[in-house]
Amino acid sequence: MSMNLAQYLEHNTDAHMNVLISAIAEVSQAISAAVHKGALGGVLGSAGSENVQGETQKKLDIIANDMILDALSATGVVAGMASEELDDCSPVPGHSDRPFLVLFDPLDGSSNIDVNVSIGTIFSVLPNPDVGEITNESFLQPGTEQLAAGYVVYGPQTSLVLTFGKGVVAFTLDREAGEYIQTSESMDIPEDTKEFAINMSNQRHWYAPVQGYIAELLEGKTGVRGKDFNMRWIASMVADVHRVLTRGGIFMYPKDLRDPNKPGKLRLMYEANPMSLLVEQAGGKSFDATQRILDIQPTDLHQRCAVMLGSANEVQRVSDRHHN
Ligand code: P6P
Numbered sequence: 128m129s130m131n132l133a134q135y136l137e138h139n140t141d142a143h144m145n146v147l148i149s150a151i152a153e154v155s156q157a158i159s160a161a162v163h164k165g166a167l168g169g170v171l172g173s174a175g176s177e178n179v180q181g182e183t184q185k186k187l188d189i190i191a192n193d194m195i196l197d198a199l200s201a202t203g204v205v206a207g208m209a210s211e212e213l214d215d216c217s218p219v220p221g222h223s224d225r226p227f228l229v230l231f232d233p234l235d236g237s238s239n240i241d242v243n244v245s246i247g248t249i250f251s252v253l254p255n256p257d258v259g260e261i262t263n264e265s266f267l268q269p270g271t272e273q274l275a276a277g278y279v280v281y282g283p284q285t286s287l288v289l290t291f292g293k294g295v296v297a298f299t300l301d302r303e304a305g306e307y308i309q310t311s312e313s314m315d316i317p318e319d320t321k322e323f324a325i326n327m328s329n330q331r332h333w334y335a336p337v338q339g340y341i342a343e344l345l346e347g348k349t350g351v352r353g354k355d356f357n358m359r360w361i362a363s364m365v366a367d368v369h370r371v372l373t374r375g376g377i378f379m380y381p382k383d384l385r386d387p388n389k390p391g392k393l394r395l396m397y398e399a400n401p402m403s404l405l406v407e408q409a410g411g412k413s414f415d416a417t418q419r420i421l422d423i424q425p426t427d428l429h430q431r432c433a434v435m436l437g438s439a440n441e442v443q444r445v446s447d448r449h450h451n
């Protein structure tokens with residue numbers, strides 16, 4: 128008989144973390160219901176505003192963001208939050224002594240909302256550095272400091288995938304019962320793969336190491352790799368990374384020539400870091416090209432980075448190309 132999330136948290140986390148993850152799971156059920164209602168809920172389409180990234184915000188982006196802010200503030204264990212949708216962090220007034228800081232992308236891949244493709248919520252839990260009031264600087268901790276990380280993917284199933292630094296577990300939402308049931312006790316990424324995920328339309332903008340690496344994959348069994356590869360690109364990081372965690376693969380969003388000052392498209396603090404912790408805990412690797420993403424010392428809440436994550440031998444191979 129599989130455990131439900133409440134039983135799992137009871138046996139595997141302390142009281143504070145139990146409260147936090149339970150709150151995230153509960154609010155994700157409400158977000159899942161809104162996502163799956165789609166146009167019938169009158170929440171599709173643009174909200175007519177832009178986020179700090181200059182991206183048009185979808186109504187569901189903002190709805191999900193506000194739901195998470197309210198849910199985490201009410202837990203009694205969160206001192207402050209940071210979100211892709213907020214310019215600055217959101218301290219919980221009068222509670223700067225609470226144990227956790229939480230960063231999140233409330234609805235990643237939101238451009239897929241209107242075309243009914245999987246999207247997701249990504250979250251990262253950091254310790255409160257306990258240096259007085261919570262500011263943006265309180266969050267600027269390397270990914271190795273994360274106490275927990277996870278995501279909820281709103282797809283054919285709604286799945287919650289979690290790590291507390293002791294492997295990766297997965298739960299599937301039983302909508303009738305209104306609870307998450309454990310469906311994986313250990314997600315493990317095979318060291319080798321035949322599947323890569325990258326937006327090929329950017330190919331002419333890539334730097335030489337990525338050009339060379341992808342060219343080898345495309346040569347298939349006729350080339351040096353001696354095997355054919357398959358390509359997937361959902362353009363929803365949560366969905367692409369969930370596939371990698373489920374069956375292996377390499378996911379890449381490299382820095383490219385369009386803007387030498389822009390290290391990549393994806394955000395370090397609430398996309399790359401949580402996903403990197405999950406991938407490493409599942410036996411994979413996650414580099415920005417030359418260094419481990421989890422080792423990056425952040426300098427800005429919304430900084431971006433290049434991402435190459437997944438099956439260890441493939442990530443190492445493309446990283447080695449950057450060093451030679
Ligand atoms: P592109 C979604 O907007 C996102 O931030 C990630 O979820 C996804 O992996 C990437 O951007 C897709 O980017 O350039 O292929 O649309």
